[in-house]
Amino acid sequence: MTAPLSDDECRVLDALDDDELVASLVELVRVPSVTGSAAEGEVQHLLARWFEEAGLEVDLWSEDLEALRADPGFPGSEAPRTEAWGLVGTTPGAGPPALVLQGHVDVVPVGDPGAWAHDPFAAVVRDGRLHGRGACDMKAGVAANLAVARALHRSGVRTARRLALHSVVGEEDGGLGAFATLRRGHTGEAAVVTEPTSGRLLVANAGALTFRLEVGGLAAHGSTRLEGVSALDTFAVVHAALRRLEASRNESADPLFAGTRLPYAMSVGRVQAGDWASSVPDLLVAEGRVGVALGEDPQAARDAFERCVAQAAATDPWLREHPPVVTWPGGAFASGRLRDGHPLAAEVAGAVEAVGGQRPREAGAPYGSDLRLYAAAGIPTLQYGPGDVRLAHSPRESVPLDEVVAVARALTVLTVRRLTAP
Numbered sequence: 572m573t574a575p576l577s578d579d580e581c582r583v584l585d586a587l588d589d590d591e592l593v594a595s596l597v598e599l600v601r602v603p604s605v606t607g608s609a610a611e612g613e614v615q616h617l618l619a620r621w622f623e624e625a626g627l628e629v630d631l632w633s634e635d636l637e638a639l640r641a642d643p644g645f646p647g648s649e650a651p652r653t654e655a656w657g658l659v660g661t662t663p664g665a666g667p668p669a670l671v672l673q674g675h676v677d678v679v680p681v682g683d684p685g686a687w688a689h690d691p692f693a694a695v696v697r698d699g700r701l702h703g704r705g706a707c708d709m710k711a712g713v714a715a716n717l718a719v720a721r722a723l724h725r726s727g728v729r730t731a732r733r734l735a736l737h738s739v740v741g742e743e744d745g746g747l748g749a750f751a752t753l754r755r756g757h758t759g760e761a762a763v764v765t766e767p768t769s770g771r772l773l774v775a776n777a778g779a780l781t782f783r784l785e786v787g788g789l790a791a792h793g794s795t796r797l798e799g800v801s802a803l804d805t806f807a808v809v810h811a812a813l814r815r816l817e818a819s820r821n822e823s824a825d826p827l828f829a830g831t832r833l834p835y836a837m838s839v840g841r842v843q844a845g846d847w848a849s850s851v852p853d854l855l856v857a858e859g860r861v862g863v864a865l866g867e868d869p870q871a872a873r874d875a876f877e878r879c880v881a882q883a884a885a886t887d888p889w890l891r892e893h894p895p896v897v898t899w900p901g902g903a904f905a906s907g908r909l910r911d912g913h914p915l916a917a918e919v920a921g922a923v924e925a926v927g928g929q930r931p932r933e934a935g936a937p938y939g940s941d942l943r944l945y946a947a948a949g950i951p952t953l954q955y956g957p958g959d960v961r962l963a964h965s966p967r968e969s970v971p972l973d974e975v976v977a978v979a980r981a982l983t984v985l986t987v988r989r990l991t992a993p
Contacts, residue, residue, distance in 0.1 A: 573924045579728045580987045584926070586726035587718055587983055589976050593701070595621070596714035596975065599676070600694035600703040604740075606677040607650030611740040614676045615656040618738050621717055626724035627660030627736065634751045642754065646944065649744040649781065649901035657748060658738040659757045660720065662990075668735035670989040671759035671950065672720075672982060673749070673941060674713035674766075675742030678705035679964050686966035700969040708963035711970040712765025712956035713738060715979040719986050730990035735759055742941055745902025749941040753948045761915045761951045761989070763982065764942050767958030767970070770928075772916055774953045775827050775908035775935035776942045777834055778863025780872060781901030783856065784809065784880065787893045790853035799851035800889050802844050806855045809895060812883035813837055816875065825865045827908075827935030834937045835862030858900075862937065865906045873899060904939025907946040909953045919955050922985035928977060931955070955981075 576584070602617065604610040619631040634655040639645055661668060681691040681704050689695040691704040701711070716736050723734065737757065739748025766773070786806045791799025817837040828834035839859040845852030863872045877897050884890035909916060920930050936954065945952040957978040958970040 574921060576925055576984070577987070579991060580984050582728050583722050583726040583983050583987050584980060587722040587979060591721070592714055592718040592976060592979055593972055595717060596701060596706070596711055597694040597696070599710040599714055600701065600706050601692055603692045604676050604678055604705070605680050606741060606743045607652040609654070611677050612654055612656045615658045615738060615740065618676070618713070618717070619658055622658070622660030622720070622736065625660070625717065625720040626662070627720055628663055630657070630659045630757070632657050632755070639747065639751055639754070644750070646747065646750050646904070647745040647902040648741060648747050655740050655747060655751065657751050657755060659752060660736045662720070662723070662730070662734045664733045666733065668759040669732035669761070669992070670986055671735045671737055671762035672716035673737040673739065673762055673764045673945070674709055674716055675739045675748060675941065676710065676713060677740050677743050678708065679743050682966065696972070699973060700971050702969040704968055707767050707958035707968050707970045708960065709766050709956060709958070711958050711975045712767070715765055715957060715975055715982060718979040719982050722983055723986065728987065730987070732990045732992070734986055734990055739941065746904070746941050746944050749944045753944060758948070759950055762945045763919065763985070764940060764945070764952060764954045765956030765978065765982070766940055766954045767956055767960045767963060768954050769959045770931055771934045772919055772931045772953055772955050773936045774916055774933050775825070775865055776906055776940050777865060777935065777937050778867070778869060778872070778906040778943065779860045779904040779939040780863060780869055780899060781858065781860055782876060783858050783898045783900055785896040786855045786857070787895070788851065788853045788855070791851040793849040793851060796851050799853070802852045802855035805887065805890055806857065808887045808890065809880055809883045810839070812879050816879040820862070820864065820875070825935060827933065828937065831935070831937055834935065835864050836937060837861045863904065863906050865908060865935065867906060869903055869905050905943045905947070907943025907952070909946070909951055913951050915951050915953055918988065919953065919981070919985055922988065923981040925984045926977065926980040928981060936960070
């Protein structure tokens with residue numbers, strides 16, 4: 572049975588301004604905060620001003636990139652950057668926050684602008700959806716977090732416990748911002764990352780590692796290609812073995828991934844070979860990602876990948892004498908999960924039902940996120956936010972505005988309940 576709304580919960584919900592929420596989301600999407608760009612800092616400073624107006628105590632700082640990169644726990648990064656800004660807003664009071672609402676402000680590049688129906692950063696609203704890069708992943712979640720803090724402040728409801736908003740950069744290429752925020756000492760009793768979840772509670776994330784694979788050949792004139800060895804052909808041997816490895820690693824995935832066809836996907840995202848059209852290519856460089864299973868040490872995933880490449884090379888006469896080279900640049904996402912039976916999942920589900928939503932089911936996500944950094948820091952964490960991740964990183968990226976409002980309402984009830992619990 573759904574618990575009735577308390578007077579305090581009703582007061583804060585009444586103070587939630589839907590139009591203000593949408594206007595803030597539009598303004599956020601119009602800042603082109605691609606990972607590693609100066610616009611990341613621009614959006615962090617914009618949010619810092621909004622945090623202050625919402626009555627939050629604000630910590631806005633320039634992150635020490637050199638020190639972070641030297642830290643043994645550094646999660647890695649791919650995009651070049653010269654700066655990074657951290658931002659945390661906390662309601663006044665003492666003690667660790669009872670709840671952290673977390674979101675990242677960086678977005679991936681737009682790709683081919685011609686593939687978009689609108690300017691990717693115009694934040695066009697059409698048919699009840701907001702379209703644009705970052706609308707779904709995940710500025711809608713960031714705007715919902717802000718709306719909760721604004722409503723709490725505007726309502727005048729005073730709570731004994733504290734709320735914190737964590738706004739981070741660099742999530743898309745490893746989690747630099749979340750790592751820096753936690754290293755700075757910002758913590759909480761529980762956290763909700765408002766990534767797009769399609770109405771589900773994501774209580775676990777698979778991990779992901781970025782690989783670089785160099786496969787050699789022997790150059791020759793294209794008209795006499797049999798005098799050479801094409802790196803495309805030698806790569807085909809390795810790629811077929813990697814496909815078999817992917818299949819075997821997905822044979823017994825965790826039940827949380829029921830309905831997900833490929834929880835631990837292996838994908839080649841970039842391939843470069845040769846330097847002249849009429850020459851046999853003597854080098855192919857492939858870059859991609861390999862999934863890390865729940866509970867798996869990322870080093871074990873690396874070892875399995877490297878063993879597979881070595882075994883494939885041993886079957887090929889050329890590769891036996893010219894073994895491929897595997898390196899691991901870029902971000903490293905370990906897996907992470909909320910402990911089975913932790914009350915946070917039931918609390919979020921109850922808040923969703925309290926505002927008229929259907930009770931969300933628990934599931935796992937096949938991609939990495941900041942969840943694993945918070946969980947590793949001892950903060951029980953799950954993901955619940957507006958949008959469908961299948962639209963993220965695509966020219967179809969958009970988010971339903973009624974869903975953004977519904978999530979903000981559920982998070983508002985969750986916040987009041989956690990901040991007023993004895």
